[in-house]
Amino acid sequence: MTGQRVVVGVSGSLASLAALRAAVAEARESGRELTAVIAWETPEGRALSARNCNQEWIGRWREEARGRLEQAFDEALGGTPADVPVRKLAVRGKPGRVLSAVAAKEGHVLVVGARAEARWAPVRRYVRGHVQCPVLTVPGLVSPKRVVRELRRVAAEDFIRI
Template identity: 55%
Template sequence: MAAAGQVVVGVSSSLAGLAALRTAARAARHSGRVLVAVHAWEPPEGEVLYVRNPDGAWAARCAREAAARLDRAFEEAFGGTPLEVTVVRRVVRARPDRALCGLAAHPDDLLVLGARAGARRAAVRRRVSAHARCPVLTVPAPAFAWRERRALRRAMARDFADFAAG
């Protein structure tokens, strides 16, 4: 029997973001919920400056790049879209906290975030925790030594194909 609501996850290419995506997919699979993977973006110069000098082509390019980052996160986390769960990919032009809280708006939803270090990410987590209308699960990045993190950032799913085969 499927649980009510959906599992909404904020997706980034950081190790914490990929761990959050994997955790959210597991939660969606176990509960029978839909996994809603969200990548929020804003114009590089910010919305205020964009409104003063709008450029539709530039905004469309930013949206395409955001969609490519979302696809790349699935590729890095799973090697593609996981088959055992229903996945909805959303690219939203908004601040991350607003996009996530807007999509996880029901008490039966579950909102999953990666706990990446950094002041901006901590601010997003604080705002989401303050405004979320559903439970929020924070997933830390896996603990690796500095050199291991550096090597893993450059690794691709195909680099691990030999391990899976043998």
Template identity: 50%
Template sequence: MAADGARLVVGVSGSLASLAALRVAAHVARESGRTLVAVLAWEPPEGEALYVRSPDSAWAAHCEHEARARLDRAFDEAFGGTPPGVTVRRRVIRGRPDQVLCAWVADPGDLLILGTRTRTRTRTRTRTGPRRAAVRRRVLAQARCPVLTVPAPALPRRERRALRRATAGDFEMLA
């Protein structure tokens, strides 16, 4: 059983890595009897600094609604809903992901689970790739509890090649 008051927190973004982390977190929660706290941190797309210059409460409400929908989609994609046999709390919090996650796991008895991208030999990086790596590095440096990192499932080499050669026309719907 878990230490009294210890939390099991998983960072969720909707990526393949975070879905893998969510599955592992549900398994650990089921085995340990802990409550699973799924946290999705969000910021306005233009960033907080630009938002402060021109605040729009309707836009912020829309962004928060989209973040909640992304968290719900993550549970649907990972389990088809809420995982059985686990008490789950879903939290959507406005703020930088590393700061939000470190604030939620302030006790040394807590456990934080994060998804990580697997390294590939391709030289191109997605727009979000370096940011996620930076979030992971900052969390590992700041967290005051154990952090379990879960790698994203790797695509077979054949599928990676096919995706690199894909064009926009390959994804068009046939009428």
């Protein structure tokens, strides 16, 4: 499966954490490389930041995105898996466009998370209309917001049996 990979979109949401776990399982099973992608933008957007190009400001947001990607691996898996080749990308742009560009080659599989209650899913809709590879949509956890807040505070170490 050389050159083929499992591409997963990661945002830090519970649905994207479920997608990350499913993508790792798919990469293990198929022998493909896992490419985890987080899309990021500066708060003012590309057009305004292009007019006032401050590389330090842009670098700060890039590093913040990389940190969120690392945190997602910690939250979903307890760290980067050692038994799967992993590539982590923080790419500037809109999530749908970024994922479509990274998963553009034949033989790739794209994995995205989806909140079950989401009626407006622009990333899912965009990638399904723009990629040729199979798209695996993984539903996220459906639970009350109070429970979700509590689950976000739980670390991987909390599940280790003694």
